Amino acid sequence: MKPAPVKHRFFTPGVIILAVLALNGLIFLAVRFISGLGAVTNLDNNTPWGLWIGVDVAAGVALAAGGFTSAALGHVIHREHYHAIVRPALLTALLGYTFVAFAVCVDIGRFYYIWHPLIMWNGNSALFEVGICVMIYMTVLYIEFLPIVTEKFMGKVNLPGFLETFNEPADKLLRMLNSGLSKTMFIFIIAGVVLSTLHQSSLGTLMVIAGQKMHPLWQTPVLPLLFLLSAIAVGFPMIIFESLIASRSFKMKPEMKILSRLGSMVAPILGVYLAVKIGDMFISDDFKYILKFDVPAWMFMAETGLIIIAFVLFLSKETTRSPGRLFLASSLVIAGVLLNRINNFIVAYKPLYDPVAYFPSFGEISVTVGCIALLVLIYRAVVIYFPVISHK
Amino acid sequence: MKNLNRRDFLKTAALGAAAATLGTKSAKASEKLLSEDRLGVLVDTSVCVGCRHCEWACRLAHNMPSPALDYYSNPTVLKEFRRPDKTALTVVNEFENDKNPNLPIHVKIQCMHCDHPACVSACIVGALTKNEDGSVVWDDGKCIGCRYCMVACQFQIPTYDYDVSIDPHIRKCDFCTERRKEGQLPACVNICPNEALVFGKRSEILRIAKNRTKRKPDIYINHIYGESEIGGTSWVYIAGKDFNELKMPPLGKNPAPGISEAIQHGIFAYFVPPVTLYALLGTIMWVTKRRNESADKDKHDHHSDSHDHHSDSGRDPYRTSGHNTYRDSGHNTYRDSGLSTDKDTKGDNL
Ligand code: SF4
Ligand code: SF4
Ligand code: SF4
Secondary structure: OEEOOOOOOOOOHHHHHHHHHHHHHHHHHHHHHHHOHHHHOOOOOOOOOOHHHHHHHHHHHHHOOHHHHHHHHHHHOOOHHHHHHHHHHHHHHHHHHHHHHHHHHHHOOOHHHOOHHHHOOOOOOHHHHHHHHHHHHHHHHHHHHHHHHHHHHOOOOOOOHHHHHHHHHHHHHHHHHHHHHHHHHHHHHHHHHHHHHHHHHHHHHHHHHHHHHEOOOOOOOOHHHHHHHHHHHHHHHHHHHHHHHHHHHOOOOOOHHHHHHHHHHHHHHHHHHHHHHHHHHHHHOOHHHHOOOOHHHHHHHHHHHHHHHHHHHHHOHHHHHOHHHHHHHHHHHHHHHHHHHHHHHHHOEOOOOOOOOOOOOHHHHHHHHHHHHHHHHHHHHHHHHOOOOEEO | OHHHHHHHHHHHHHHHHHHHHHOOHHHHHHHHHOOOOOEEEEEEOOOOOOOOHHHHHHHHHOOOOOOOHHHHHOHHHHHOOOOOEOOEOOEEEEEOOOOOOOOOEEEEEOOOOEOOOHHHHHOOOOOEEEOOOOOEEEOOOOOOOOOHHHHHOOOOOOEEOOOOOOOOOEEOOOOOHHHHHOOOOOHHHHHOOOOOEEEEEHHHHHHHHHHHHHHOOOOOOOOOEOOOHHHOEOEEEEOOOOHHHHOOOOOOOOOOOHHHHHHHHHHHHHHHHHHHHHHHHHHHHHHHHHHHHHHHHHHHHHOOOOOOOOOOOOOOHHHHHHHHHHHHOHHHOOOOOHHHHHHHHHHOOO
């Protein structure tokens, strides 16, 4: 069993639906770049950050955490039987972070100054740290993906016409690149894990500075730890989720042996996360805010409830053995973490003066949905072309 | 003499280097910036009559479009609560006066020019700066438009141009830095016909504020808003009514960026935690790799190369599958040199 391109046709009815969604998003994107943020979004001076930061950036980074958790498991702790999942997880992280970077470009007002943080530093800013780490990590992810590209073309370089004479040098170059990469890859793999722990937690620091504009149910100095733990917790469920969907879509047998092993590791991580989250509530005496039963209270209960149910499900061996239950439990974790990021960045943010509460516009939702659709399509194209997924 | 100077110089240089490496650099820097002579403005809400001439003068001073001065006497504008936006860096709002209903309270709002500004701490590229004179200003050449300063500001002051795609600005009161360079007063202070705005050293205007509130307790409540709010602000207010009812946010004494910067510096702390984590992971990687290699060698000795993938029942699952997948996919990463990889791949095509 080794990674190989998936033999499946690209177009299916589902793919066409995704393409339509992507196109719809692109139309609104065009409007945003022509007429400014106000033309497409419901953002204003009271609510400067909305759906694009909450979902596309914050949730995007969290859900791409499978890349570093699997790299840690497969390469750092050297559980080689997990290698089958390292590549798909790497691809998800790579595409996920590319999507995040793109979303940042869309959301920041002066997108043409996106490179400024590279030379203009502010070490006090949590956003600066997130920005720099994400930029470096994305580069690392592309480097980690390179061997998959060299593997695809090595020995098969076949340039057309007069370029034929370059076939041999090109192949030599690829081989040199590949061997160089193999020898140094460990540097990048460890760097990737370190960079991930840094920016995953700093994403939590982001909202700390909002002070009392953050609802007390979410505002806590342990936010960075909670963000890191939830990112680690959602890593494996995300891999399971994708793997099961991919095998379904490409009509392959699910990798249950690996997936149930991964599944059995989720419960302990979720347990730690819940312990810190609920323990912090006792310390800061936040239960009174839940008893208000207003929108933030319900949203808080929803995100915590999802994680608790998933935790209970993952505790049982039954769950990890059956693809259906594993899929359900993983989906619950993903939904819980997604909701947590939405809550932190959108629901919890209460501006001081705000006549109309923020709700994302149709345009904002279209862009987010469109980008996700595009992401799925690119993933599909890549696994059909490159050796990513292991199958028999 | 010369020698001594040189030695002194060396000593200072060494001390400086030590301070730079050991001390908390940023804390030092911001403390240094907080000059004793920094400036401020006292807003006396009981003197302000709501003529809104300051709004007019502010627009004029910043080349912003403005209706004629006559328009500003239109009293209906004061009926709705307004906030600064791209058309106005400062606005005046009207509130009821319980003590004397005929004399409503007017509150001018603008950037507070905090002593420990959250916006400056937050800005991703350092486009916002706290100057030695107390002002907090925005740098057009750096800003990337991320709007994190707006998220951070506890007074919800910075505004953004949502209606343009190219060259949107973050806008807020700049304490009339340009005018003051030319020796002029801030435009709003300059025009105020009632001297509701007192410009001067922050220490001086605080003294005046204390004097007024102490001398006339029937007019003023005993609270100078901005004296200690989030670590102090350059603009301070006195009023005859609780500041909450004047829609000034209730804030504690701690600087807004405090916790966030402490966490931030804790995580980084001169790169010690990240580098330690890197070293730790590297060690784990090396140890587990060697352990696996020796386990692998063991297996070769005992069952001379068995390729049975599915016979792990009853055997240690880690070692069995570990061995096989290690050979099958492990080599694509950092394990083997490129050439042998290729051959292996072809030969192993299961
Ligand atoms: S100091 Fe200058 S910029 Fe600030 S409110 Fe007054 S006139 Fe406007
Ligand atoms: S009031 Fe807001 S914008 Fe002004 S200095 Fe303070 S934090 Fe910055
Ligand atoms: S919008 Fe501009 S000034 Fe505000 S934090 Fe971002 S880069 Fe800094």
